Amino acid sequence: MTATQADAWGLQQDWVDADDRPQRVADETIKRLREVIGRPPEDLDERRPVVTRPGRRLGLGPVTVVCEDGTERQVGDVLPEDFPLGYHRVQVGGRDRLLVVSPGRCAVPTEQRWGWTVQLYGARSRRSWGIGDLGDLRTLREWTERLGGGFLLVNPLHAVAPTLPQETSPYLPATRRFRNPVYLRVEDVPGFDPALLSGHEADLAALRSGGPVDRDGAWALKRRVLRAVFEARSGADEDEQRWRAEVGGPLEEWGAWCALADEHGPDSRAWPDDVRGPDAPGVAAYVAAHRADVDFHVWLQWLVDRQLRDAAGDLTVLQDLPIGVSGAGADAWAWQDVLAAGVSVGAPPDLLNSSGQDWGSPPLVPWRLQLAEYAPFIQSVRSTISGAGGLRIDHVMGLFRLWWVPEGEGPTEGAYVRYPAEDLLDIVALESHRAGAVVVGEDLGTVEPGVREALAERGILSYKVLWFEDEDPADWPPQAMAAVTTHDLPTVAGLWSGTDVDEQLATTDMAEEDVRSGRKDLLARLARGGLDEDAGPDEAVASAYAQLAAAPSLLLSVALEDAVSEERRPNVPGTVERDNWCIPLPVPLEDLVEDPRPARLVEMFADGARGSVPE
Known part of the structure; x- marks a missing residue:
């Protein structure tokens, strides 16, 4: 085994950090994570899915394939070029795979x-x-279309537990399958009847009235009114029934989890033993006894699906796929045998955070x-991609390897665990092909050699x-989404004014030297546009864009915060002493769409943002 290879458990003891320095994980950490992972079965290669492409050698010999449409096809050792794409079944050595x-x-x-x-x-x-x-999303879509966008x-629109308090981070949902x-x-x-708002x-x-986003207050009132609408309706129409049948078991499972969370709390790990998993003996009886409660949560998903499709219209809306889910949530409840216990995913120290990060999600083994x-x-990708035409994969390097942080340890004490990237990437390509959806891979931070090449081969756009970049944007690759900043990084106005540095120092334990040095580096990138020292925030924004x-x-992304010179970024990693994920735009949408600043900002894209892009 070479210095950067993984062992039989997928653990990579030796690795290279973001500064190209070799690192070695402590033996004790390796031992602890091996116990969490468990040794893979000896016959794994004979049981795991076969992921391939038309024209490739299967290595299985002549076999009968039962296609997903129910038809059967006899194939030899090479899959025919015209073989249908999709999810099929094959019998190999007495095993169904x-x-x-x-x-x-x-x-x-x-x-x-x-x-x-957005x-x-x-965006209120x-x-x-x-x-x-989603009504506001429709307004944004129509405005974007008028401007030529x-x-x-x-941000991730995935669902959290239906209880209070509501989870604020869009990147720690209860599920990646529902919204x-x-x-x-x-x-x-x-x-809906306006009379329901009486009182x-x-x-x-x-x-x-303004101020930070109050998810608890919004959800409490919305849920109360929605439940009244649900109870007054005569039942599901044909379209809803058809949709419900198409989504099937996972949707019913989600409804059951929500109803159980309403009764037992949002942490399914603390529920009674007889409902602590979807196949637990008490779940079916609970669903039968609480049918209306389950149906209410299922109905809400139907509403979200329809409103999202209406809001997106014909415009591409890229939805963000978080790297994981809450260990207490619905997906963890459904797949608890697949998730690792006693660890969470994160990132080692890098440019984004010099202390490393722990995102709190349990990883899949x-x-x-x-x-x-x-x-x-598959279900997470398909559900996130549906209805809007685009997907952004958060921390796409996690399809290759993930930084596992043992419980009770800091992010610097983790280790990389490798994943079957070739299979996962080809699954993304299949789901993208079926949905006609563009895919962006967020490849910021510690990126090992070969990752970006593998993404490019499959048409997954870099970020x-x-x-982050030392190169002039004119030299960036065509196959990418280009942006000035992200939700975890300073806005242009916050960087230019220095208020972002003040906030980081007040709310995180990052060293002042690192924070101020980081600002200096970003200001140097901003200065490449020839910005005068006495320029105002609007001028700084214009210079950056x-x-x-x-x-x-291929895609040029403009942060709405920058469009209105907002100084606060959505999230400062490494702190809870701040209204992360609760900061509204400083103007309501009615004023935003009439504000001349965003329109002036995107005028500079008008000439170049419709031309063809080379492969």
Whole structure:
């Protein structure tokens, strides 16, 4: 085994950090993580799914394939070039195995486009109930289309537990398969009656009064009104019934988990033994006794699905796929045998955070994921990609290897665990192909050699960020999404004014020297645009995006925070002493769409953002 190879458990004891320095994980950490992972079975290669492409050698000999449409095909050792893409079954050596046939390449637009990056919860209108909703997303989409934009990139919309308090981080959902009903525009729900708001005028006024996003207040009022609408309706119509049948078991499972969470609390690890898993003996009886409660949560998903599709229209809306889920949530409840206990995922120290990061999500055990036929991954990708035409994979390096942090240890005491990247990437390509969806891989931080090449081979766009790059944007690759900043990095105005540094020093334990040095580096990147020292924040924003406009990258992303010179970034990693993920835009949407600053900002993209992009 060479210095950077993984052992039989997938652990990589030797690795190279973001500064190209070799590192070695302590033997005790390796031993502890081996116990968590467990030794893979000796016959894993004979049981795991076969993931391939048409025209490739199967290595299985002549076999009968039962295609997903129910037809059978006899194939030899090489899969025919015309073999249908999809998820099939094959009998090999008496074993029934999943056969995934992928095109090997994602759907990629052929013309350059610009679009907005949107933290939807903070994009509030005067109509919304204190939190940006899917009606507001529709407004943003229509405005984007009028300005000539080609996409929106939104924060993860995945669901959290239906209880209070609501989880604030979009990157720690209860599930990656279903969406958060807090984003519903209640007035657009069939059957809504304004009379249902009688007696709640003060609550609604408080939500609309400004200040940080109040998810608890918004969800409490929305849930109360939505439940009243649900109880007054006559039942599901044909479209809803058809959709419910199509989504099937996972949807019913989600409804059951939500109903159980309402009764027993949001942490399913603390529930009574007889309901501590979807197949536990008491779950079926509970569902039968609480049918209306389960159906209510299922109905909410139907509403979200329809409102999202309406909001997206024909515009590409890239939805963000978090790297993991809450260990207490619905996906962890459903797949507890696939998840690792006693560890969480994160990142070693890098440019984003000199102390490293712990994101709090339990990782999937690679060999158990294979024996689960990749179902947790497939369902998460498919559900996130549906209905809007695009996908951004957070920390895409996690498809290759993930930084596991043992419980009770800091992020610097972790180790990398390798994943079956070739299979996972081809699954992404298959889901992208079926949905006609562009895919972006967020490849910031510690990126090992070969990752970006593997992404490019499959048409997964890289993620180029001005604050991270030494090269001039004009020299960035075409096959990328280009941005100035991200939700975890300073806004242009916050960087320029110095308030972002003040906030980091006040809310994190990062060393002052590191914080100030980081600002100096970013200011140097900003200064490449020829910015005067006495320039104002709007001029700083214009300078940064003038640099971005020179990039040949396929997608050019403009942060809405920058469009209105907001100084606060959505999230400061490494702190809970701040309103992370609760900061609204400083103007309501009605004023935003009339504000001349965003329109002027995107004028610089008008000439170049419709041309064809070379392969």
